[in-house]
Amino acid sequence: LLIIIRGFPVRKFLQRFSIVFFSSHFLFLSSVSTRSMASKTPVGFIGLGNMGSPMAKNLLRNGYPVIATDVFPESCKGLLDLGAQVVDSPAEVAEKADRIITMLPSSPNVIDVYTGPNGILKKVKKGTLLIDSSTIDPSVSKEMAVAAEKMGAVFMDAPVSGGVGAASMAKLTFMVGGVEEEYNAAQELLTCMGANVVYCGQVGSGQAAKICNNMLLAIGMIGTAETMNLGIRLGLDPKLLAKILNMSSGRCWSSDTYNPVPGVMEGVPSANNYQGGFGATLMAKDLGLAQNTATNTKTPIPLGSLAHQIYRVMCSRGYANKDFSSVFQFLREEE
Amino acid sequence: LLIIIRGFPVRKFLQRFSIVFFSSHFLFLSSVSTRSMASKTPVGFIGLGNMGSPMAKNLLRNGYPVIATDVFPESCKGLLDLGAQVVDSPAEVAEKADRIITMLPSSPNVIDVYTGPNGILKKVKKGTLLIDSSTIDPSVSKEMAVAAEKMGAVFMDAPVSGGVGAASMAKLTFMVGGVEEEYNAAQELLTCMGANVVYCGQVGSGQAAKICNNMLLAIGMIGTAETMNLGIRLGLDPKLLAKILNMSSGRCWSSDTYNPVPGVMEGVPSANNYQGGFGATLMAKDLGLAQNTATNTKTPIPLGSLAHQIYRVMCSRGYANKDFSSVFQFLREEE
Amino acid sequence: LLIIIRGFPVRKFLQRFSIVFFSSHFLFLSSVSTRSMASKTPVGFIGLGNMGSPMAKNLLRNGYPVIATDVFPESCKGLLDLGAQVVDSPAEVAEKADRIITMLPSSPNVIDVYTGPNGILKKVKKGTLLIDSSTIDPSVSKEMAVAAEKMGAVFMDAPVSGGVGAASMAKLTFMVGGVEEEYNAAQELLTCMGANVVYCGQVGSGQAAKICNNMLLAIGMIGTAETMNLGIRLGLDPKLLAKILNMSSGRCWSSDTYNPVPGVMEGVPSANNYQGGFGATLMAKDLGLAQNTATNTKTPIPLGSLAHQIYRVMCSRGYANKDFSSVFQFLREEE
């Protein structure tokens, strides 16, 4: 048995916004066939924030005409300069495009953009492909899919991992949920914006996969921080302890790739005063989604739930904008 | 960056008793020089239980005369037949051997065997090397080291990972704490009984390393069980979810090497109704040591502590003798 | 300083469904003035389940004509026999009554009954008083209040404590949230169905008060169970320990009124094999509401959250229908 894991270049990762996938390209990268620009029909894009804006630009760069809108019209300016058409409402986007991508902050925004009075579904054409890349509750994704189906459209969830840097460099990872037959059509667009596209199953599965990974990540990170802190108090050298854990059954991504103890690894937030990386407040948000999802499905998640509470308290105690590995600092004795 | 990890043959592992190290030999294996049998002086061995007995036999096999004792004299029978000398008390062992290994169930036994009225230290010779392979509180190891030093002897802690099977096959891993200059002398004996010997630092460090690893292991296992259960409830295929986690930041030993969900991996306890492996009751014991150690050093271990409580409850609810990965079953909805 | 607490007759309490208030009447009971039957206008009632049915009957008994409906028309039979008028939909109720009470299982039902296609708000008359006695997320109560206000109606939340028995005997407690000026109008009706009516503040406050109380109750109960179990293991007599706690700072409702240890008190579920009382599954539901509410308001609730997880696991392990004090049994060593 020989397993080879291609490492993740952690230093680059600091530019990222959200953590999930670090697999190397060869596993998932879809080969993008050369297409003639002329044949490309417009793609709608709704939500031009820090993430949506560079994503939409990558569609333009790949030759897709873009029809865009945002509740803050000024967000569309950069895209307008690059040749996108800017319209007034999601409904108008739906009139003009039969493939639409949405990238919004949270569930209520998604509900409004799809089912609100000027929403997509008010004007959507039959057969339109709707791809939502927001990170939201999977049950909302399912509701949107049902509503879309009633109008003859197809809805898929495709939350991303990777932050603003990855969005700019088209290096995002997409976890996709939805009807399998439509996956290829979605993949065509997503590969313009990301390096990895993973099909996860029925609608909502993309959200589910992202939530699950980030919950286990949070547990592993806090566990690693506790363990390293305990070992140090017991007199162990942190580098030696990390080495021992990493060759043993305590090994996890937080111990071997993103160690939270300053001085153990280079190129990670713990080596840089917990600047950059994935903020505690974002982890708290994702754990909130995990918590709600678990509550709604009556699934016990004792450690996930406690991890949520710990990040919640950290956000109240001045750690909101530090990388989530700063839990090591939070648990450590004050100097 | 390319890291190659040589996998652990999990199927064989089922024979093991205690989980910590699975690194392959080349990392640590000391090259055992050929020695002439004639030059070997006797080694004392105290504690001939399930683990101690095969360990002592491996010393005999390597040509070391063994002077043995146990509170239950009948335990010594097998060793007697193989040529060991059996004596009445630890004190008597100390009179006859200047290298002594102890393998005992818990701290009070260690204290008694070393400092009791018929204990080793009553008769120990100056310069004697004392190696304790019991898993106990590191602070007790330190006390024993101080007491030994007063008598001019040297004490090292060297708890093992790997169970009865590994003990029989001389495949144990030893984590060694103690004065560095004495490490080579200890290593000479330990390599007769184990495949890996790791030097961890000052006395007590071996215990500390073992406790830390097993605490993080428990956290990772429960976290993996919760996550897999949540994902399944959300409609994800367990194999696919495991694959996604393992290429992502949720990856840990419990997700990629010892997955707790039946059907995801072969050759692990979850594939065998949680038979074999490392029992919940043993994990609860190790977490109890972690808890005591953390309490005594005033170190917060929120997840480690909750993991301890969960294994404690499991032991009360019929999971005591199942493999510790059965926490997946414990958390799952009853059929 | 002398405080007198009028005790709660616990034995009767076993008939109850939901636990919150046990204060004696004199604190809150509104004096119901004698009114002439002739002057009473009809009251609408939607949701005639185990709780709603006896509540509506008490309105009839107090001389209020009742216009009723339920998704299961057969539920209305008993009420019909007592002289209520049964109609087909919430909208129809709204056409015929300007005071309407709703008693529904959960948030989605409330949303549907108020804002659905045949919902109350489709036909509600200006000035109508809407009282929702369901236990739901306070944020849904607020949404309903906004929607009602748009139609010129007034919405109040008034969740109850006390179960089916209390509903039959008009002994419920209502926690009321909504505009203070409308409180008297609500109180007129609620006092026909309950013994205590407490005004809690703006809309949603009734739900908030109920959720908060039940969360602290769950924490106190599990804490009491752990403490009693620990004391017993340490050799203390359970009755003596309860007595000591109850005169000390460990005192709480679960230790002095509803002790979870068999043999300590009479007339409580622990004296009756945890039959009756307030089921673990109902507690898990209320803790789920607390958890969602806390998550949505970014409030850390470490113990509340762990209490939720413990009741969730209990529901998976065969304790769903036992009284919530059976957590003592759950934590205890198996015989």
Place this chain on the structure above:
Amino acid sequence: LLIIIRGFPVRKFLQRFSIVFFSSHFLFLSSVSTRSMASKTPVGFIGLGNMGSPMAKNLLRNGYPVIATDVFPESCKGLLDLGAQVVDSPAEVAEKADRIITMLPSSPNVIDVYTGPNGILKKVKKGTLLIDSSTIDPSVSKEMAVAAEKMGAVFMDAPVSGGVGAASMAKLTFMVGGVEEEYNAAQELLTCMGANVVYCGQVGSGQAAKICNNMLLAIGMIGTAETMNLGIRLGLDPKLLAKILNMSSGRCWSSDTYNPVPGVMEGVPSANNYQGGFGATLMAKDLGLAQNTATNTKTPIPLGSLAHQIYRVMCSRGYANKDFSSVFQFLREEE
């Protein structure tokens, strides 16, 4: 059913050091018979710290000659001035007194004072009554009792609640464990130093009762803090919420007698910026004892254990010396 609880004057309580008993005198106060001073034989007292010193003075005030010692001889000065005889070691005290009280910081000190080279048991006379008022692990109390019995002496544990103020005013509460026949003899002395003396059972029971109470107290306090914080976030007025909880099943000592929210009650630490009262660091110490005791008896204490971790983290984050009700502030959103 009418229960009357005589209230505790909370304001005075602020002078106290340790929280357990607040029951009024009539429940337990032993009637102290008038005795002629002449008949009193000397009482030994070992450990003259902040607590021991005023306790010993109260023995003097009650006419008992005192033979005292302390590892820091200067601690004995005040007592010397009041007429006590100061000697060099516990052994010497044991030679001169047949009733000895010890008041020491922690288990290792107790072990040393009783069984060390100059310890009490080296010189203890047959029939001597040994009363240990330290707060330590009950298992150590049991060990001391066994060791004392071997020498023909009787050992009882009698930890106190109430701090320095209560010690000065002879208002301590003693929880006593030991052979019942000796209880009266112990009571004679303890009533000189305290207001309440409770017999709890066999040796170690006093410690067990104190540990149990304080664990449930910590759980109730954190639970109350979470609940009040959640209610406030949901828009409830804190005073109203406290009132509702206190008449309901959420009621506990922390909600009705020692509310942690500033502005809800007067005369408690929360009204005084969490000054005075019972410091978080002392609560963490008692929870550490509970945790160790639970671990050693294999008793699951999920909430107790998490409460311990929370106080441990608070101690690391600047709350060590604030009253333990400051957990409300710790959990609250930073301004």
